[in-house]
Structures are given as C-alpha cells and as structure tokens.
Amino acid sequence: MKIRALGLWEVALFFLLAGVIVLNAWLSPYFLDVYNLIDSTFSFSEKALIALPMALLIIAREIDVSVASIVALCAVLMGVAADAGASVPVLALLSLCVGTAAGAFNGLIVNALGVHSIVVTIGTLSLYRGIAVSIVRDGSYTGFPGGFSWFGQHYLWGYVPVEFLIYVIATLIFGVLLHTTNHGRRIYAIGTNPDAARYSGVPVTRYRVALFALTGFMCGLAAVLLASRLSSVRLDIATGWELQVITMVVLGGVAIAGGAGTILGVTLAVFLIGLLTFGLSLVNVPGIVMNIYIGCMLIAAITLQRGATFVRLHLLSSNKET
Amino acid sequence: MRSQLRRARTTPLFRQNPWQPVSDFPPLLEVSHLSKHFGGVHALTSVSLRAVAGRVLALVGENGAGKSTIVKCLTGIHAPSSGSIRVDGVPHVFSGPQDAALVGISAIQQEPSxxxxxxxxxxxxxxxxxxxxxxxxxxxxxxxxxxxxxxxxxxxxxxxxxxxxxxxxxxxxxxxxxxxxxDARLIIFDEPTAALSQSEIQHLYTIIEQLRDAGKAIVYISHKFDEIFRICDDYVVLRDGMPAGEGRIAEVGKDDLIAMMVGRTLTEIYPKTAAEIGDVVLKVSGYSHPTEFDDVSFHVRKGEILGFYGLIGAGRTEVMEAIFGLKGRSGGRLSLDGKPIDIASPAAAMKAGLAYVPEDRQHHGAILPFSILANISLPQLDRIGHGIFLNARAETALVEAFAERVHIRASSWHQPVAELSGGNQQKVVIGKWLATRPRVIILDEPTKGIDVGSKAAVHETIGQLVHDGLSVILVSSELEEALGICDRLMVMSEGRVVAELERAAFSSEAVLAAASRGNT
Known part of the structure; x- marks a missing residue:
C-alpha cells in the first residue's frame, strides 16, 4: 500500500510535468503569466472532475464510456428546464439528479447482465446521446437565467475561477475517500480480486452501483459547469470527452486491469495534459495536431508502466533469492 | 507410432522377470548429480534418479522440495546448473520443451493449458x-x-x-x-489427481498401468500416499532440494516415506484433541437449491468438529456457500442457538458469527497482492475503523492478536500474501476469519495442496479452535483426514446427505460405500 502511495509512476509524472512547464516557459513568454495560467484551467476542470470517479471505477475493474453522453443529456435537460423558466438551484439539482440516475442505471445493468461494463456503457453511450440529440435536434438552448453563469464564468477574489476551485475541492475529497477510508480499501480489494472481496463480505454489487452513480453525479456537476461556461447547449456538447477523461486516468497510472492507481497520479496527469495543451496552443499548434502529442504521451506512459512493473517484479524476485 | 508398437512387443521381457533388480535394466532416463540454483537459492542439490521403461517412479516430497524444478529441468524449461541428463545413455542438454519432446520426454501438467x-x-x-x-x-x-x-x-x-x-x-x-x-517414452504426471473424482482417478490408474505395460517409463508426482502405494514401483524422496531416500515401494512403509520427507517422524499426522462438546449451535434444515443440492439438514454442537465427506461434485461446497450467503437457495431454514436467522449475504453471515474459509485459497480466500494486514482486516474494516476512516493502529492490533495465534511465518505484516508459501497463505485466510470471532467456522478443504508439515499445523489449529469452544465444519475430500479429526461425519453424494456417522462408527469402508452410492 505504501509503495502505491508514492510510486515510481507519480515521481515520473512529476518530472514530466516540471519538464513541460520549463519547456513551455522557454518557448513562449506568455506561458508563465498568472492570468493566462488560470484561464488555462477552464480547458480541463470539467473533464478532470469526471476523471476522479472514473479513476475509482477503473481501479474497481469497471469503466464508463458513456460519461460524455451523460453530460450531454444533463445539459440538454437543463436547457429544456431553463426554457420552462426553472431557477438556478433547480437547474443544478436537476442536472445532478439526472446524472446520478443515468450512472446508477449503468451500474444496475452491469450487475443484472453480468457483462463487462465497457459493453453496457457503449450501449448507454448511444442511448443517452440519442435521447439528448432527439430533444435538442439541430437547435440550441440559450435561455439560461442570469445567475447561472456564476458556476462557469465567475472568479472568486478576482482571479480564482469557481470551476477550478470546485475541481480542487473534489480532488481533495476523492483523495481522502480513496486513500484513507474503508471504502477506498474495499475499492482496491474489488479491483484486485472481486471474488475474494465478495468472499470476505464486501458487498461488491452495491459498490459497483454506487461507483457508477457517483460517476453519473460528477457528470451532472460537470454538465452544470459546462453549460454555465458556454451558456448554450447544442447537440455536439462534450463530444469525445470520454476518451479525454480515460486518457487522464490512464496517464495518471491507474491500471486498466484494476487494483492500482492514485488520485495524486490522476491529478498530475490532469495538469500535465492541461498545461501541455495550453503551451501548445500558445505556440499556435492546431488542436488536431495536439491530439498527436497527447496520444504519444499516453502510449509512452503505458510503455513506462509496463517497464516499471517489470522492474518491480525483477527486484522482487531478486529479493526472494537472497 | 511405429516405435511404440515395437516397444510394446519388447514389453513382456520386462514383466516376466519382476524379481530382477532395477539396476539390471538399462534406464531410459538417468539423471545424475543434477543441481539447479536460482541466484543464491539452491532449488536442487545433486539429485540423481533413474526411470526405467515399464516401471512407475514416484517422486515424493513436500511443497518446495524441488519436485517441480526437476520436472522443469527434464522438460527443458530450466537449464540445470550442473549434473547430467542422459536418455538411453546419451547425455542431452535441452534448450527448450521441444528438445525434450524430441527425445521422448513429456510432462502432463496439473492443469493442462x-x-x-x-x-x-x-x-x-x-x-x-x-x-x-x-x-x-x-x-x-x-x-x-x-x-x-x-x-x-x-x-x-x-x-x-x-x-x-x-x-x-x-x-x-x-x-x-x-x-x-x-511418441513420448517418458511421461511425467505432475499431481494429476488433484482435481479428479474417485472414478476418474481409477480410470487414470488403468491408463497408467497400460502405458507402463506398453513399455513407457512413468514419473509420478503426488502428495497422496494411497496413490503412490497403489500405482508406483519405485520412489525417490526429495527434501529441501536434496535427495532424501530412494528404493522400491514394496519395501517401504508410509511412515518411512513421511520420515524421509519431513526429516522427522510424525507419530500422528492426524492428532485428535479431545474437546468438550456442548449444545447445538448451528442447525440447518431442508436447505435446497434448484440444481446443486437438495434437502440438506444437519446441526453442529459447540466444540464439535463436523466433517463433510463426498466426491468432487457432491455439492458440499455449494451447501456451505449457501449457508454463508454467497449462493442463493430455493428453500430451507437456519438457526443459531435455537433462534431462526436469515442470511442473505456474507456480511450478514459474518455478523451472525459464521466464518467460511473457501476451498480456493488463491482466488477466493486471499487477495494475494494485498499485505497480510490488509487481508486480515478486510472483513471487518467497519468494526475497527474510526467511522469510515481506516485505523492503522487497530488493524495492526487485530493482526498481531490473530496472526500470532495461527503462527504465520512472514518477515512483516506488510508483506504481500502472494510472497508467502501455500501453507502460510492458508494460515492468513484462517487468521482473517478467526479475527471476526466466529462461533462456527466452516473450513472447505483447508489442507488441500499444502505440505505435510503445514497440514499438521492446520490440524493443530483446528484442535485448538474446538478446545476454545468454537464449532468447526470441515469439508474434506481426504478420507484419512475426515476420519482422523472429525467427531461426526456427514457423507454427501449428488447433492444429498446420504449418511451420518458418529466417531464410534467410523470406517473407511462405510464412508466410501455411502459416498459412491449415488454414483452407481
């Protein structure tokens, strides 16, 4: 457990992050500008919010690829409600409830069918997005009440975005949840060996539904921030987010086979991707080319992870021999 | 195929002279002074053995004695550090399993991939x-x-x-x-009966006898003495990677073999400690399942060891899983101390004072990459934590109290369970469940696949448990074990209880007859 908390992986990410910062600062004089840096957090805060529960899911050997569709569904329903004259708290609550329900539905189906969650959530990916699209069609919702923009556009004390602060608080909560509570220990147990966890009295199916519901809840939260920031909802909202979210988690060192990973790693990966994207945009690298850099980084990360596992096994076996 | 036929024709020569000493035949395989080191660990030290066509050689030893290392050297998976392997008198160096197969050496793995x-x-x-x-x-x-x-x-x-x-x-x-x-000429069976039923084992014996009579040389690796005495002609005993004895099976007794394996005499492998038997604690009536078992009823008293014997597939594990809330049931009631309770989940079973040590230690019993600490505390994190938060101090205290009791040998409580030996892993699983302070503990094949020394330790622990007033339900497929330590024995066959025997009425004939009744 202790090895996991401060693994080779987090150290490697930390140096990679430092490298990206130094390189960017050298490439562009605008990178280290405080206001620019703060504004760069808008590009990743919402996705990073979803990466937190996704990390828990993947550690528990599950995955949810329907997250972007849940965000879209929540955003569209908020748009409908706003047109009907709903107030700001009602809109936020609606989004959180719809998200939680959609996530819980994923979890219940996974339990009921006993198939891998990737199959189920590929299905609900189409389902949720389909519902959203059939409601919004080729129009858009822009009738949000005035106070709604507070979530996604307001700065606290003049320069801390509300969005970013929410992300930081969520990270702390998830870190504490995963690393210091009984729930966190059980999530690792389920991901390492679900059968043995069940035989040890861990209610595996209940945890599964809870984790999917939590993921849906965070999607609902992200949808509030996103809709508030854009102040308009169209059918292509949050397209492709699922892959960006999973990239953050996997780059953060969460083992795709389950059982290992830390919130610290995911946080480092979030900033790594966020600052790399920001730096590249400052030197006028187009968005499509940016994907190449991020793809390369992910593959490098997985290669490194394999290497680290190999080294650990090697060290372990040599320990045994002596 | 042709060479096999030729060999079959030469066979009668061997069988007509059973009195002739082994050394007069040219051995098909001759291993001399084979050693294998892994870094500083000596897995094998100067082991010699010979396998002769038309005879079955037993390779005996505790877990970790070097049996599988020998097999891996013979099949070309490991390269020996020193010593020679001769086939038909010609020395060979195998660089892979293909090389070994080319000269006719094949191994049948325990779980063939x-x-x-x-x-x-x-x-x-x-x-x-x-x-x-x-x-x-x-x-x-x-x-x-x-x-x-x-x-x-x-x-x-x-x-x-x-x-x-x-x-x-x-x-x-x-x-x-x-x-x-x-065209294998030397066939190595590596604990082939571990997952077989009684009738399948009988069939395997027949096949091995046929192969032997067809002039194959057989190396038979097993933990089980009845098998060795039933099927083998010669034996080689290994202890800690060193030769500890060899000879003919006909000239050796079981006690001698055990003494060679463990280096000391175990006067009793199955000690029976007397415990005071009290009132009925757990009563199960009419437990049924649509496919696995039907109308199973029994009770167990305080301080009693109740055995469940049966062939593989008799439904014993399924009944226990249903009792522990791991499996559903279509009918039946359960009461503890005379009060009816309903158990729908393992957590509920645990709360009621039941514990279940599953048969499959590696997949169900322990979370191997987890530390001893995390394994033992897992079932009762809620009980020992500060609310929802982990409590490292209480965890350590829990583990110290119970790990000591079952004598786990480990360098630290933070050591991953995967690094422990099979016997010590089992002790962790038993310790984990003892730590929940159960009234009734169900042990499903607790000594399967562990060596004689650890087996004795597990039996000693069971004796201690009933002495302390627990009730033990022991599921065992090993007849000697069941007869050795149980106070009462339920025999199951095809999902039903077919016999109940008191200790006074124990006999292997009665049990075996009952167990196979459903199969005929």
Missing amino acids: MFDDLTVAENIFVGAQPQGRFGMVDWRAMTSAASGILDRIGSDIDPYATMKSLSVAERHIVSLAQALSA
Missing part, C-alpha cells in the same frame, strides 16, 4: 498437424489419428469436441494423447 476454442484433435496435434495437398491441414487424417490414440488409452472423448467443453480429467487425457502423438 490448452487452446480452449479448438477441437480435441487440433489440440492433440497442435504444431504437428498432418498436412495434405498445398500444405493444408489434412483434417480427416488428423481426426482419425486422434481417435486412434484416444481409443488406445480407452477414452471415448469425441475428437471433434471443443476443448472448453471437457472436464479437467478429460483435459488430462487429451494432454496425455498429445504426449503419445509425439
């Missing part, structure tokens, strides 16, 4: 499919050759069946057919 989605015939001839025109696989030739080989070993497995539809016993037979198709 096969291509599950291919057919039996394809598996038998994997890598050596008979080819027809244009280098295409000649399916007809392959299938008929496969059924020829299967016929010869008296098996009715369909060569067209896919591998995944076969039982473990049938997989062994396919693996054997694979060896025979490659």
